[in-house]
Each structure stands twice: as structure tokens, then as C-alpha cells.
Amino acid sequence: MEGPADKDVEAGKPLPGERLTWLSGAWTALFIGIVGLVLILVFILQNLQSVDVYFVVFHWHLPLAVALLFAMVLGAVVVLAFGAGRILQLRMAMRARR
Numbered sequence: 026m027e028g029p030a031d032k033d034v035e036a037g038k039p040l041p042g043e044r045l046t047w048l049s050g051a052w053t054a055l056f057i058g059i060v061g062l063v064l065i066l067v068f069i070l071q072n073l074q075s076v077d078v079y080f081v082v083f084h085w086h087l088p089l090a091v092a093l094l095f096a097m098v099l100g101a102v103v104v105l106a107f108g109a110g111r112i113l114q115l116r117m118a119m120r121a122r123r
Contacts, residue, residue, distance in 0.1 A: 065094070 034082075072090035 069094070 069088070069090040072093070073088050075086050076089045076092055078085045078092050080088055085092075
């Protein structure tokens with residue numbers, strides 16, 4: 026004897042509570058973020074030797090991992106700035122066409 030739930034499964038429709046929601050996406054992002062932070066922590070703990078960092082007229086003594094993380098963050102900021110500028114440029118072009 027088939028019930029309504031059997032027909033939904035056969036038709037490929039998700040059952041209630043089975044489909045992806047904003048909250049399930051947030052949990053996935055939180056899990057990935059925690060794994061990323063643990064990997065960064067391991068990286069920092071394995072690269073504690075101090076290095077000299079020179080940038081224009083500045084000079085610092087930093088652990089290697091921290092210097093590399095600063096470089097990564099600076100690179101990400103540059104990429105985000107160029108990406109935001111391009112998005113703004115495209116939005117302005119779309120407004121001008123309307």
C-alpha cells in the first residue's frame with residue numbers, strides 16, 4: 026500500500042525538512058570555517074621561527090607564519106577591492122543603459 030510520502034520519494038521531491046535551507050548552509054559554512062581556523066592554527070604553530078620583514082621604509086621581526094598570513098590578508102584585500110570596483114562599474118553601466 027503506497028502513501029503520499031512514497032509518491033513524493035518516487036517523484037524525486039524532497040520530504041519536509043530534507044531540502045537545503047539558509048540555516049543548513051550556515052551550519053556548513055560554520056563547519057568549514059572552524060576546519061580552516063584549525064588548519065591556520067596548526068600552520069602558525071609549525072612556523073614560529075622569526076624572520077625579518079622589510080616593506081618600503083618599515084622593518085619588523087615576526088614569526089614566519091604571521092608574516093605569511095599578513096601577506097595573504099593583504100592580497101585578499103587587494104582582490105576584494107578590485108572585485109568591488111568591477112561590480113560597481115558594472116552596476117553603473119547597467120543603470121546608464123536603463
